[in-house]
Each structure stands twice: as structure tokens, then as C-alpha cells.
Amino acid sequence: MSGHWLAWFPRLALLVFLTPILVGLLGTWLPAFGWFPALGQHQFSTQPWLDLLAYPGFGTALQHSLVTGLGASILALVITFLILAAFYPSRAFQRLERLLAPILSVPHAAFAIGVGFLITPSGWLFRLSESLTGWPARPLNWLTYQDPWGISLMAVLTLKETPFLLFMALASLPALKVRQTLWLGTSLGYGRTRIWLLLIAPPLFKRLMLPFFAVIAYGLSVVDVALLAGPTAPPTLAVMVNRLFNAPDLLLRLPGAAGASLLLLVTLLCLALVWLLSRLSRLLLPWLLNGQRWSNSGLLRLAGGVSLALGLFTYLSALLTLVLWSFTGQWRFPAPWPTEWSLLAWQRGLGRMSEALWLTFSTGMVSALVALVLVLGALENEVRLRAQKPGFNSQRLLWLLYLPLLIPQLAFLFGVQVSLIWLGLDGRWWVLVWSHLIFVLPYCFLTLSGPYRAFDERYTWLGLSLSQSPWKTWWRVKLAMLWRPIGYSLATGFAVSVAQYLPTLFIGGGRFATITTEAVSLASGSDRRITAVYALMQQLLPLLVFLLALLLPAWRYRKHQELSHYQ
């Protein structure tokens, strides 16, 4: 049965997306072991690794990466569980769910810029404090941002990753029948905390494992956010590697390649460790099953509420600071608002960004649509296989699909760049789309697979028995009931494409200017006003697509309220 046409979807997806990564990894490993013909390096050696280890600040940089990357991921996971345990399911949560889309579409770099302006000693909070209380008269010499311990970087990453984990959890929760479990637990006298800890958290974590791994990999290897919010002397390992890749001394690219490979190694080790720990946590079960009820859930609600309030406050104020700056003429400490307003930044920005906007939009849309088709095909193939072999485990093969999210971009992009040039494929638009697809596809899969797998196939059987056409049934019954998650998946894919910075840079050789590359380039300058305009536009694009994803199904289901309940 492997000849069935649907079977080609997962294969195609894997082939198309794994090839560049494997080639890219190889192209990075060769220089890491001393082979770099363009620089006259033809001898294999471990010298690049020794150079990396001896590079000043290497040890601290690695430590920074581990502390901030792992720390932020674990914090984000804990906060996600806290918020869910405290409030899910509830009316308030449905409102929060709607807020998640715009929050997810906030680009990391824009968020870091916004948070920075909020909490630095000359930032908005202190400006407001000064105008209310007269203190501080001059900006304090406090380390509230870019501190050498990585606290601010960890905070920014935590705030950025929590909504993603929440979003992924919400996709899995309906299948876990939380309401019923809570009802059952409560009737036995157990408190919310206890029920969540024992009955809901373990299966939920199992479903969240992949997104959590992606969060860890991202946290360990992120460059743009670490540049804005991280320690500076030395920076994190990812920033250090990126710097080695761009150093004027071209030979530093060899230890750079070794550093990129090390980043991959460290990431894999961390993931293995987390996996091992999650296995070991089962040993705790006897200790947990001691009959205690913990019926008081006040503390849980408090912790969940505080995290939620703090997160929402930061997102809203970060957004507000960007809006304020984009309309600013001049705004100095300690004025609570801009002292001069101006439309100049918007006029300059909008006048110049149409080309970049169009490129961002078309690349995002095309890559999200292609990803969606491939994901739908692969998922439908799963349904077919499960019907044939009831014990079929779909997870194993699809782990490969998530590889791009688990491998630091820095570890293979350099190799990809060289191979593309070698094949004469660099600088072509479809190659750019392809490179985005590598990252868009897993996210589309992450967002759609839950609801798609949870679909009750009895509807399909019913449809088949009525129409006799698999196509019609799939299109008019299954898809029709899944419009909402499909729209969400498309919007997520689009947002992921918009946010791509390094791939756009590496693939295009600078010939592709998207809103994101323009925004990052402007962020290296000294004009907060124009940076704010680009950061806002970068945010607006995915937001519009998310809105469409919300409104279109609502319109589609206006006469079929029952269908819209199906998530």
C-alpha cells in the first residue's frame, strides 16, 4: 500500500526539508574541522575547536546561554501550567485565547525593544514614576536591562515563550477532557492543584514535549533577542558565534563554525536531559499518590493571576511604547509622554516600505499555503495508515519534521548558503520561500495536528456513506468542520515566515529586504522613532492574517453554530 499517493506527502515533506539541513550541517562541520578552501585551509584538524575553547569569554558565554535558554524555557513551562491550572476552563480563558493570537504575532526583536524601553533606568516606568513622585530626578545607574547575569534576557524569553506554550497547550487540552477530570477530582475532594498535578499535567506535558523542545532549542540559540536584552561582556554563545562568523579576521570563521556545531551539541544534550528527567519524574508518582487532597487552591489562583497580569501588562506597555515612539518628535527623560509629536517617521517609513511589505506578504502567504497543503496531506495519510494498522505510531516519523526547530539555525545556515551559491540557486525568490518553509512547516504541523487528529472520523464515515465520494466528504465535511484550526495554522505559518531574519539574510545574500530585515537593520541605528514604525508594521502584518483567520470561520459558521464548536 506504500504506493498510495497520499504516502508521498510525508516523504516529500521530509525530503524537501531535511536535505538543506543535512547539507547545511555538513557545510558547517567541514570548516569546524579545519576545511575551508576559500581561505586556503585544506587540512583537517581540531584546531578550530581548540581556538574556540581558548577564545576569551567562551566559558562564560556558554554558561550565559545555558542559564538563560534553559531557565527561560523551564520558567515558561511552569508559568503555562500555573495559568492553566488556575483558570482553565473558564469564561475568562476564552477571552484570553483570543488575545493569544496578537500576542504570538509580536516579533521577538520588537518585543525586546519595547521591554527595554519600559524597564531601563531612563525608561517609561521610571519616567512615569518621576512625573508622579519626583523620583528619580536623574536616571539611576541600575542594571535593570542587559545585566551581566542574563536575568533580563531570561525574562524577555520567558514572556515571549509562555504564550506559545499556552497556545500549544490549548490545542491539546480539548482531547484531555479537563472539565470532566476536574469534576471527578473535585467530587472526590481533591483541590485543583492536586488534580492538575496528578491527572492533567502528565498527559499534557507529553503532548507539549515537542513544542517545549522547540522552545529550549530556540532559547539556546537565539541571536537577535540576546543582542538586545542579553549580557554584553561576554554575550551568549549564539551571539559570540554570530560575531565570529562576521569577524573581519576571516579565519575566525573556523572557530565560529566549531561554535555553531557546539551549539547544536549542547542543544541536543539539553533535550536528551529533559527527556530523561521527564521519564524519571514517573518515579515520583508513589510519593504523590499519598491521598492528600490539597483542597485549597487560593495560592494557585494567586500565582496564576499574578503571572497572567504581569505578562499582559508587559505586552500591552511594550506595544504602547512602540506606538508612542512612532509618533514622537522628541521625548527625553523624565517626560512621561513625548514632548513633541510628529508624523515624520510614519511618512518616511510608509513611503519606503511598500516593496518590503509586498515581499514579506507574498513570501509568508506562499510558504504558509504550501506548508498547509503538505501538512494536510501528511495528516490525512496518517488517518489512512491508522485505519489500516490500528497500532500505528505516527509520532516517530514526524519527529524528523520538527528537526528544523530543534537545530540551531546558526548551525546549518552557513553551510546552506555556500551550497546554494554552489548550485547557482541563491537569490531566487522560490528558494527564499523554500527556506522559510523549513521553519513554517513544523509550526503549521504543531498547530494543526492536534485538532486534526482529534477529529471524529465517524463524521467521515457518515459522509462517505451518504456521498460515496472521499473527496467530497473530505472537503465538505472534514475541512468544513476544521476551518478554524486550519485558519489558525495558516496564520501561525505566516507569522513564522514574517519573523525569519537569519534565513532571509543568508539565502538572499542581502538581496531580499523584508520588513524584518529592514527593522533589524534600523534597530542598529539611533532613531527609535523609525525603528518603532518598522517594528509595528512587522507586528501588524501577522496580526491582520490572524484576524482574518478568526473572522472568516466566524462568517463561514454564521448559520452553523454547532460546527463552530468543533475545534
Added chain:
Amino acid sequence: MKRTLLTALTALALNPAFADLNWPQIEAEARGQTINFHAWGGSEVINDYLQWAADEVAERYGVSLRHVKVTNTGDVVSQVLAEKTAGRAEGGSVDLVWINGENFAAMKSNDLLFGPFTQVLPNYALVDTENKPTTLFDFTTAVDNMEAPWGMAQLVFMYDSALVETPPQSMTELLNFARNSPGAVTYPAPPSFYGTTFLKQAMLELADDPAPFYEEVAESDFESLTAPLWAFLDELHPLMWRQGRTFTSGAPEMKLLLNDGEISLSLSFNPNDASNAIAIGELPESVRTYVHEGGTIGNTHFVAIPYNSSQTEGAMVVANFLMSPEAQARKADVDVWGDPTVLAMDKLTQSQRALFEALPRGAATLSDAELGTVLREPHASWVAALERAWQERYAN
């Protein structure tokens, strides 16, 4: 004179591409070419200026100029290097790059550049190579006509006159200044070239004899030659912004901090930077420029053509246009960009000179006399050595 001519002739003879080409032919070949000009894109005034230049060369020479906005010239070197790795000897993605210093030295020594070519450009004859030696020696690396001078740079400092009465006139005074107002001083972390320049400036100022810094760095006396610098920094850091435990990424970020009132002194490589920043509202009117008594480091920034560009004619036409009196005068206007010219006023015609004489003087611009002595950049090898030693001490 004879020697220059000889060098130029040798260069021409060595480069068969030019053997049968004259300037009108190059201009004719250039028509219709699209030039990807990779240049830092972090400044809207510079982006605006390049947009103007693009409109001009399109109209005058039929060359279409695309500004590829980069964050870091190292990215561009990486791109060309990746192309060389992959064996792409023509049709490279970079046709022109804004460059100087170590990046130029790296590209030159790794054969990543096209040229020599500037001797063919008509406007190159107007460049002030006699009084601006940095147009011939880029961080002591011989330019050898491999990059076209574009603008002059000199390390200057800025202060907010509303907060500071008299700014420090030397590194020693800077230390005193920091003692009196802790937290008000900082500098960018090397390897940002702003930070490295600050180190070089301090090193030159604090040394008894700067002569050894113009020779290639030697391991034997590096420690003893740089000892005064480290002693100075050891004292300065605890008095700095954030106690020297975190640093800025470059002059643009310091400009933001100056505007925010977090620090009271900043630095720049463009003597007109403060005036321009005031004009566009990035800094308050009270900001002024100053230099240290003993002079400050100056250099030149250039444009170069990568070895694998297939649009060299168009790239040369653009480089020539960027050196033209008209383009240089517009660039020097503080309301536009304020980047000082590389041209010699006495080589210009009356009307060309008038373009420069008509320029308004910015509020925070120093006269040539006030700018004082221009110190030459130390030998290029000091850059890497200083950066590494700094990182070992303060970023380990």
C-alpha cells in the same frame, strides 16, 4: 608624481580589462546595469542620501542602484567569501560595498576585491590625497587603488551642554570627569569598531611615545606598551555607566543614551553627527561636539568592488558619482548627512567650490581648526590584538 604615474600604468597593464577601455566606454557599458550596493542601513539620513544618489545615477547614467541595507559589513565579507567557497567567480551578489579598515584589509589580502580601479575614475583626481593621507592608507593598509574614497571620519566626542559645563580634554581628564560624575561615561564594547577606536585613542594618548603603534604588533612588547591603557581602564570601569559591567553596542546606542540622559558624553566618527542629530530631532539642541587636546584618530571610509561582481562598469560609475563635487557637497550638508568630503578644495573649479562654501554650519559643528590634529590609525594588526586582550580582561 612620476611614481604615482608609474603605479597607475603598471596597474593598468596588469589589469587587461582596462587595457582597451576608456571612461566613455565604461559609462556606455554601465548603462542598464543594476548595482547592488551593500551599505549599513541603520541611519535614515544615510538611507535617504543613497536614495537620492540612486535617483541621480539612474537619470544621468542609466544605472540602477539598489541599496542593500546591512547591519554589519562583516555580513557582506561573509557573503563574498561564501561565494568564493562555492566557486562563484562571476555574477556575485555584491557589486559595491561600503568598507574600510580591517574589513578592507581582510578582503584585500584574501583576493576578494576587484581592481585596482580608482585611477580610471575621473573624479579620483579631485581627491585630497596630499593632505588626507588616510585616503591612500586605510588603517595603514595601502589602498593601492582597490577602494574609492567616499568620506572622511574623525573620532569626536559629544556632550550635553545643559548637563556638563566643560567636557574633558584628554583621557586623563575623562577619568577625573568619571570620578566626579560616576555612571555618566561609557564606551562601546570591542569588537565594535567604535569601542576599538576608543581603545586605540586611549592607547595613543596615554603612551609616552606612539611610534611603536605604527609598526606591526609584536608579542614581545605588547604587554609593556599597553600597560598604561589597562591601568587606565581598570580605574575607569568601576566609575562608568553600569559600573562597566555591561557595555553599549556602538555609537548609535550611545547617542540614544545621551538623549535619554543616562550618560553625559558620547562619541562619533562623523564630526557633523551631533549637528545632524539635532537637525533631525535625535538629540537636543544643547548637545555640542569636542575633541581631545592632543588630537583624535581620523580615517577615511571607502567603497570597493568585490572580485566577482559582473557589473564592474556600473559599480565604477557609481563610485565615481559618489566622489563627484555635487554628491560630496550634498553629503557634507549637515541637514542631509553631514559626512565630510574627501575632495581637495583647491582642485575644484570656482563653481564646484561654491557648492561647499554655501553649506550651512551646524549648531554643534567644530571648525577645522577646532577639530585639531588628526591622529593616524595604528597599524591594522593592533586591532585584533587589542580586542583580544580587552576581551580577556573585561569580558571573560
